[in-house]
Amino acid sequence: MYEHLTSPITIGGMQLRNRIAMSAMGVEIAEEEGHAREPIIAYYEERARGGVGLIITEVAAVAYPRGANAQRQLAVSNDDYLPGLQELTDRVHRHGAKIALQMVHHGKQSRLDTKQGRPVLMPSMPRFKGAMDMANDLSREEIGWLMAATGGERATVKEADAEDIAWVIDAFAGAAERARRAGFDAVELHSAHGYLLSEFLSPAWNFREDEYGGSRENRARLLCEVIQAAKQRAGADFPIWARLDCREFRTPGGITPEDAARTAELAAEAGADAIHITAYADATSGVAFTEGPLAHRESAYVEETALVKSRIDIPVIAVGRIEPDVADRLIRDGKADVIAMARKLLADPEVAQKLSEGRPEDIRPCIYCYTCVAQPFFDRAVRCAVNPMTAREGALGSSEREISATPKRVVVVGGGPSGLEAARLARLRGHDVVLLEKSAQLGGTLRFASLVYEPNERLLDWLVGQVRKLGVDIRLETEATVEKIREIAPDEVLVAAGASRAKPDLPGVDRDHVFDGDDLRALLTGQEDGEASKKLSLLGRIAVLAGRATGITTSPGRLREASRAYMPVGKAVVVVGGGLVGLELAEFLAERGRRVTILEEGPKFGLEMAHPRRWRVLDDLRKHGVELVAGAQIRSITEDSVDYDVRVGKGESEARSTAVDTVILAIGLGPNPGVAATLKGTGVPIKEIGDVTGVGYLEGAIHDGFRAALEL
Numbered sequence: 001m002y003e004h005l006t007s008p009i010t011i012g013g014m015q016l017r018n019r020i021a022m023s024a025m026g027v028e029i030a031e032e033e034g035h036a037r038e039p040i041i042a043y044y045e046e047r048a049r050g051g052v053g054l055i056i057t058e059v060a061a062v063a064y065p066r067g068a069n070a071q072r073q074l075a076v077s078n079d080d081y082l083p084g085l086q087e088l089t090d091r092v093h094r095h096g097a098k099i100a101l102q103m104v105h106h107g108k109q110s111r112l113d114t115k116q117g118r119p120v121l122m123p124s125m126p127r128f129k130g131a132m133d134m135a136n137d138l139s140r141e142e143i144g145w146l147m148a149a150t151g152g153e154r155a156t157v158k159e160a161d162a163e164d165i166a167w168v169i170d171a172f173a174g175a176a177e178r179a180r181r182a183g184f185d186a187v188e189l190h191s192a193h194g195y196l197l198s199e200f201l202s203p204a205w206n207f208r209e210d211e212y213g214g215s216r217e218n219r220a221r222l223l224c225e226v227i228q229a230a231k232q233r234a235g236a237d238f239p240i241w242a243r244l245d246c247r248e249f250r251t252p253g254g255i256t257p258e259d260a261a262r263t264a265e266l267a268a269e270a271g272a273d274a275i276h277i278t279a280y281a282d283a284t285s286g287v288a289f290t291e292g293p294l295a296h297r298e299s300a301y302v303e304e305t306a307l308v309k310s311r312i313d314i315p316v317i318a319v320g321r322i323e324p325d326v327a328d329r330l331i332r333d334g335k336a337d338v339i340a341m342a343r344k345l346l347a348d349p350e351v352a353q354k355l356s357e358g359r360p361e362d363i364r365p366c367i368y369c370y371t372c373v374a375q376p377f378f379d380r381a382v383r384c385a386v387n388p389m390t391a392r393e394g395a396l397g398s399s400e401r402e403i404s405a406t407p408k409r410v411v412v413v414g415g416g417p418s419g420l421e422a423a424r425l426a427r428l429r430g431h432d433v434v435l436l437e438k439s440a441q442l443g444g445t446l447r448f449a450s451l452v453y454e455p456n457e458r459l460l461d462w463l464v465g466q467v468r469k470l471g472v473d474i475r476l477e478t479e480a481t482v483e484k485i486r487e488i489a490p491d492e493v494l495v496a497a498g499a500s501r502a503k504p505d506l507p508g509v510d511r512d513h514v515f516d517g518d519d520l521r522a523l524l525t526g527q528e529d530g531e532a533s534k535k536l537s538l539l540g541r542i543a544v545l546a547g548r549a550t551g552i553t554t555s556p557g558r559l560r561e562a563s564r565a566y567m568p569v570g571k572a573v574v575v576v577g578g579g580l581v582g583l584e585l586a587e588f589l590a591e592r593g594r595r596v597t598i599l600e601e602g603p604k605f606g607l608e609m610a611h612p613r614r615w616r617v618l619d620d621l622r623k624h625g626v627e628l629v630a631g632a633q634i635r636s637i638t639e640d641s642v643d644y645d646v647r648v649g650k651g652e653s654e655a656r657s658t659a660v661d662t663v664i665l666a667i668g669l670g671p672n673p674g675v676a677a678t679l680k681g682t683g684v685p686i687k688e689i690g691d692v693t694g695v696g697y698l699e700g701a702i703h704d705g706f707r708a709a710l711e712l
Ligand SMILES: Cc1cc2nc3c(=O)[nH]c(=O)nc-3n(C[C@H](O)[C@H](O)[C@H](O)COP(=O)(O)O)c2cc1C
Pocket: 023, 024, 025, 026, 027, 058, 059, 102, 190, 193, 243, 278, 293, 294, 295, 319, 320, 321, 322, 340, 341, 342, 343, 344, 372, 373, 376, 382
């Protein structure tokens, strides 16, 4: 199992214990001015402890603050940085991993230059204008945060002259030499993602007519000269490689796989010890960001990577949402030599160790929600929705390894994400945990969320698998009554009973073709449906019963497939509420042939989603022909229409009506204090966690559950 992925390899003279590399991630937890101290050292150390063969650090600025993107990114621009970097490499080496420093000049994206009044350095004056749609789906607040990253200043451009080019080469070479002195095993040149070196490589950004522009060879000249100079300064035996884009999506005239293959050949001739293949896209387009560099598609660039590999004799590193099984096959089939993983290692630093021990089911899965990568846009420290310890390893990293000195008997009420996470961590830390779940299945809102968005199902399976494996006493179809709690006699009760749902006060809201979240969840996931199935036609009722009888409703994956054939939802659907729940549901329905209109009262959609995920979902919805109506005030729901007013200007609105077969209410979630209030009568200390205290979605639920378990 994973024998190829877990086998050793040598890059240059550097020996790796396995072929899993942590891909570079800017996490913005270095000190101001770019020094490596806690917490960034603890963050990398945790990934080294988790078994990766190689860590590639985040972007380290070679001439900080010149050519830097953020105040808190790593820097390697002079010897003052060495003590911190030395501590970093020492701590990583302690765990048997190797570490490469990713070196960068951010070119057009040097936000610190703009903030501090310097022009940004580029190969040529830009001509490509781009889609310019990035801000369209952001809130005003988010646009404000984005602007704050450049101090509200607009970038000015300096076209690199001969002196600048010589300075760039010297800065990279000096940085490589310092990296070696700081104990790094190698360096990666960031020559991708629209930063300076890749702007020279790209025909969409480089219009020079000197020896650094024009032909592929000329465009690759700067990169090759940097490689040669770095080798000369740091030593010919010091491994150096380049990260290259195989495509620039949505960029007319941008880099092609053939360009990348030729650049890779030239880099190899110049002395590169490996090539790392990634991708870029139009940086002014929101959704493009989820094609390159932050791939939404699984195995996004593997064919392009294989093409490059077929043309060179040095190792090739692949990246882009590569699952372990695919990773192993890619290496077996000679399509890549090393697999870099980024988000997976934020979600679980122990991916490599768990794979080499043959227990992939224990890996906490990334749900591709983009919360992590949304933060650096706004100059904020990274965080992970499913792993509360990420970027807080110094303070929390050992939480899962520490057994509590005062083990308690704990009841967790509610088997949704917050309850499951609390039960998992509490049990892991040695507490005796009883989990009470009212329905017949674990998962709560996560089960429904799994139906509409597949990566959530992996998280559901992981949470359920972990609480079972750990021996949590799970009692399904068990209501948490005062008597029940007294009978179990716990030291503490954690109430994770989920949010309450209030129906909006609208004419027509009680009609049979109007379903709220509870109805739909009950019907689709086979949970106790109260009144919901009474609203269905005979055929609908039979289908729901059949689903339950065959067990389909217990598996989100099977249900997702079955729902392509039948769902208790008409052809024309209005979803009321364009938040996270409404959007994901609308996508699910549109993919199943429904004609969907989303009515949102506010001016923007999906603001609870991290904005890159929002870009992705909104683009998918628009492609599916879903009508998105913002500023909609519903007047009434009739037998066959939803009537509403839409704001069309200042103080003006227009009356509209949309024909409908089914209306789904994706609004009305709120705090749910009832369960805790009832259980107060037990006299046992009670803590409320997750959505009962106010809707926090998956991230809020998991982080809350984690915190509560730690505080027991
Ligand atoms: C939070 C975050 C920050 C990133 N910062 C960098 C960076 O500093 N340098 C870089 O080359 N790529 C950066 N990336 C891209 C990753 O290295 C990687 O190519 C991308 O996430 C796709 O890999 P994955 O699907 O395994 O996450 C970043 C990704 C994330 C999630």
